[in-house]
Amino acid sequence: MEAATLPPLEEMDETTRDEIETSVAKWKDAEGNLIMILHEIQNRHGYVPRASSLLLAREMNIPLARIYEVLTFYHYFRLVPQGDHNITVCNGTACYLKGSGRLLSELEKQLGIKDGETTEDRMFHLETVRCIGCCGMAPALVVDKKTIGKNSPMDIPPILEKIRQQEKTHEDQ
């Protein structure tokens, strides 16, 4: 398969191009190199931008479909940039039994996005994980790396409000 003939690549900034070229050169002959390179890209950007995938497809002479098969197979990879504030709902058995489902629906309702999505203003990213190992705190949320336990749907609005306020003072300063 011949790789992509242009459009987005031309518009791509030089750094992205350099990055990909360096990564490809570095991992060229290694086994499982595609995954390694995608790791590098994600480490650098926090997600794997589409433009990087397109360029990578061309550099490695593989179809874009292949790259997306890998990207979507491993939950580790992200296809969109995360929000500034990350909210994770634990969906482990304990949390599930204690009502994590209701937490998730409340968050989805309040933020107007679904599990795995980011709000349009990029302020919030919402996701679920299997189990964060804090079953004693069920149902648990992780908000910007901080674990908050024993939540009910009623706790959600104040949590979001607090973050919004912070952002606002930030802006005002």
Added chain:
Amino acid sequence: MSVTATINGLEVTVPEGTSILEAARQVQVRIPTLCKHQDLFPSSACGLCIVKTGTGKKMPRACATALEEGMDITTHDAELTEVRRATLELILSNHPNACQTCGRNGDCELQDRAGEFGIRQDYLPRRVTDLPCDDSTGSLILDFSKCIKCGRCVQVCQEVQNVWALSFLDRGINTRMAPAGDITLAESPCIRCGQCSAHCPTGAIVENDETATVWEALRDPGKICTVQIAPSVRVALGEAFGLPPGTNLTGKIYSALRRLGFKAIFDTTFAADLTIIEEASEFVARFVEGKGELPLITSCCPAWVDYLEKNFSDLIPLFSTAKSPQQMLGALAKTYYPEKTGLPADQIYQVSIMPCTAKKYELERTEEMQSSGRPDVDVVLTTREFARMIKQSGVDFLNLPDEKADSLLGEYSGAGLIFGNTGGVMEAALRTAFNKVTGENLPPEGINITPVRGLEGIKTATIPVADTKVRVAVAHGLANVENLLLQVREARDQNKPPPWHFIEVMACPGGCIGGGGQPYGVCNEVRQKRMQGLLDTDEKMALRFSHENPEILQVYDEFLGEPLTGKAHELLHTSYQPRPIYQK
């Protein structure tokens, strides 16, 4: 090496490596399947084909398990039926209950299985994905909710066509078929060949049905509806009416078209002869007179054209500039035909019946597809849609009398007819090119150019023409073409003589007879029979050279002038452009 075993007590001997499923067929035992397709490797996705092997408690899948010496296979008993039924119910629980409004209603493998197993009620609550349909291409409609994840389309698109427009994303129960990189199909590298739709067992991928548009045109008093029908349609349409593949129904098709209300019946095969005149002239100009590059590459398959424009755009100068027969006929139907008949040109409406979903896209491929000043062809129906129209019309198709096409743009040669087969364009072109170079026709025993016939993926031959030798190559199924093109590119980049002088490519395996819009159930056996249907007719025809078709001579004489120049150039030729492979 061969192995001998028993299946339901019947002894069977097959070559080593034969699957239990294949072996069972040989003793007239039908094991139910859903995911396995004869063209493709087993994906073992559905689990319907389980059998007992006589040893152990396992139930291996017959499609993916080789028959072994001494096996004692049971294909049907109460327990197997029970397990299969449960499996089928699970599949149905993720499928919409939507047969009445589905493009596959009455011709669907999943519906068939549900019918055979006598499923009469939902035992499990249905949970169906609600992803929106993808109708971005105008040729195909993807309805993700009807996908049973058998993997046929992905395998066809990646392995047979080497296009990689479709893939499986995510995993586990979230696995879904999707255009490459989660974009729309039109933004993906898809070339609209429709092979995915021809192989899909359900209504998850179907052609964009435009029969309603045609009915409307037929009822519109302001339109003079004319129609053309492609060579390969006539030997496949019968399958939709229960006839064996390869049955040539030309006469009945003409008669049905008249009853549907078409005012003039043209035959694309006439235009195939015309394409040959233009293309053979082009070949002779390049080969003998050195005007233009070699190899000359055929361009009558729009899926193939799209593939080259997307993936090998540096080779565009090698393309024949001759339009496809569909577009040539459309151009004449809207210029020559009204001129000859005095009918108002702006009222002529042209419907084209094709084996192909990509032909729907070809209508708008470039501005030259409107060389008459309007769309040269207004709408394309695939063979499957045409069969549906006949069934809607109330015509008792199989008992119709045979009729003839209209005498303008309707006469054709056997050479034009075999255009529908892989190798057929090459054979037809060589018959005429030989005459152009030597001034004589091939001798009767040389008319059949057998090395370019058949289902081999790549066929090459050296054909003596006068005191030179013409090296030709033929490929079908696009996975076969990359290697040829790389060799051509290498020679070209190094200024070496080309490995071949003339290359024919058709995107679909078998050529147009195996097109993505043909009746369901294609496999090599069916392709072989459809091809034979065209070859047998060619063999019986008195007229076997495009350049001897009297209507062709007449149209040049009265209207077009000389090949490659003037009006012929204006109406019958086109251009190509590089296109991005991913639009997003």
